[in-house]
Amino acid sequence: MVTEPVTESDAVAFAQTFKALSDPVRLRLLSMIAARAGQEVCVCDLLDAFTQTPPTISHHLKVLRDAGLITGERRASWVYYRVVPSALAALSQLLDASAMTATADA
Amino acid sequence: MVTEPVTESDAVAFAQTFKALSDPVRLRLLSMIAARAGQEVCVCDLLDAFTQTPPTISHHLKVLRDAGLITGERRASWVYYRVVPSALAALSQLLDASAMTATADA
DNA sequence: CGTCGAGTTTGACACTCGTCGAATCCGATG
DNA sequence: CATCGGATTCGACGAGTGTCAAACTCGACG
Numbered sequence: 001m002v003t004e005p006v007t008e009s010d011a012v013a014f015a016q017t018f019k020a021l022s023d024p025v026r027l028r029l030l031s032m033i034a035a036r037a038g039q040e041v042c043v044c045d046l047l048d049a050f051t052q053t054p055p056t057i058s059h060h061l062k063v064l065r066d067a068g069l070i071t072g073e074r075r076a077s078w079v080y081y082r083v084v085p086s087a088l089a090a091l092s093q094l095l096d097a098s099a100m101t102a103t104a105d106a
Numbered sequence: 107m108v109t110e111p112v113t114e115s116d117a118v119a120f121a122q123t124f125k126a127l128s129d130p131v132r133l134r135l136l137s138m139i140a141a142r143a144g145q146e147v148c149v150c151d152l153l154d155a156f157t158q159t160p161p162t163i164s165h166h167l168k169v170l171r172d173a174g175l176i177t178g179e180r181r182a183s184w185v186y187y188r189v190v191p192s193a194l195a196a197l198s199q200l201l202d203a204s205a206m207t208a209t210a211d212a
Numbered sequence: 213c214g215t216c217g218a219g220t221t222t223g224a225c226a227c228t229c230g231t232c233g234a235a236t237c238c239g240a241t242g
Numbered sequence: 243c244a245t246c247g248g249a250t251t252c253g254a255c256g257a258g259t260g261t262c263a264a265a266c267t268c269g270a271c272g
Contacts, residue, residue, distance in 0.1 A: 006137035011130040019128035023230080024117040027124070031112035034208040043249060056231055058250050077239055077248050088205035092198045099194035102140040129260080149219065162261055164220050183218050183269055 004097070017091060020067035025052060026060045033070060033081050034088075040073075040080035110203070123197060126173035131158060132166045139176055139187050140194075146179075146186035 006014075021027055032049065033041050047057055061081065064070045069088065072081045112120075127133055138155065139147050153163055167187065170176045175194065178187045 004137070005141045006134055008130065008134065011133040011137070015128055015130040015133050018124050018133070022121055022125035022128045024114065024121040025230085027117040027121050028112055028114065031110070031117070031204060034204040035111045037207060037210045052230090053232060054249070055233080055251080059230080062250085074238085074249085079249065083204065083208040085205040085209045088201045088208070092201035092205060095194045095198035095201070098137060098140040098189065099191040099198060101143060102189040102194070103191045104143045131260090158260090159262060160219070161221080161263080165260080168220085180219085180268085185219065 004101075014091070014094060017067050017069070017087070020063050020069060021091075023060065023063075025050060025057070026064055029057070029060055030064060030069060030083065034083045040082055042078040042080050044078065110207075120197070120200060123173050123175070123193070126169050126175060127197075129166065129169075131156065131163070132170055135163070135166055136170060136175060136189065140189045146188055148184040148186050150184065 021030070028049070029046060032046060043054075043057065043061070047054060050057060052060075061070070061072065065072055067087075068084060070081050070083050072079050074080075127136070134155070135152060138152060149160075149163065149167070153160060156163060167176070167178065171178055173193075174190060176187050176189050178185050180186075
C-alpha cells in the first residue's frame with residue numbers, strides 16, 4: 001500500500017477539475033449528460049431543466065468542456081454533448097485511494 | 107442499471123463538498139492527512155510543506171472540516187486531524203457511477 | 213499568575229466567479 | 243442572399259474566495 005501525498009503539480013491539476021464540479025448547475029448538467037448513456041444530449045434538452053438563461057448554461061458547459069469532463073460536437077443546428085468516462089474515473093480513483101489509505105492501519 | 111440524473115438538492119450538497127476540494131492547498135492538505143493512515147497529523151507538521159502562512163492553512167483546514175472531509179481534535183497544545191473515509195467514498199462512488207452509466211450502451 | 217508557543221479568528225484587499233442582457237456566430241431554410 | 247433559430251461570446255455587475263497581518267484563545271510551564 002503506497003501512502004502517496006500527491007505532488008504539488010498534480011494537486012493543481014486535480015483542483016482545477018474539482019472546481020469544475022463545484023457548482024450545482026454544472027453537477028446537474030454533467031449528471032444529465034451522463035444519464036443518457038449512448039444517446040447524445042443537445043443543449044436545448046438541457047435548458048428546460050434549469051431556470052438559468054442560455055448564456056449561463058453555455059458558460060457552464062464550456063467550463064466542463066475546458067476541464068475535459070465532457071466533449072461537444074456540432075451537427076446541423078444543434079450541439080451534442082457526451083461525457084468523458086476516463087476523466088470521471090480518474091477523480092473517482094483518487095478519492096477512493098485516499099479513503100482506503102486513510103482507513104488502513106498505520 | 108439506473109440512469110440517475112441527481113436531484114437538485116443533492117447537487118447543491120455535492121457541489122459544496124467538491125468546492126472544498128477545488129483548491130490545490132486543500133487537496134494537498136487532505137492528501138497529507140490521508141497518507142498518515144492510523145497516525146494523526148498536527149498542524150505544525152503540515153505547515154512545513156507550504157509557503158502559505160499559518161492563518162491561511164488554518165482557514166483551509168476549516169473549510170475541509172466544514173465540508174465533513176476531516177475532523178480535528180485538540181490535545182494539549184496541538185490539534186490533530188484525521189480524514190473521514192466515508193465522505194471521500196461517497197464522492198468516489200458518485201463519480202464512478204456516472205462514469206459507468208456514461209460508458210454503458212443506451 | 214505571567215509568559216510563551218500552537219492554532220485560530222478578525223479585518224481588509226485583490227481577484228475570481230456566477231449571472232444576465234445584448235450582440236454575435238453559424239447552419240439551415242425559404 | 244435574407245432571414246430565422248440554436249448556441250456561444252462579450253461586457254458588466256454583485257457575491258464569494260484566497261491571502262496576509264494583526265489580534266485573540268487556549269494549554270502548558272515556570
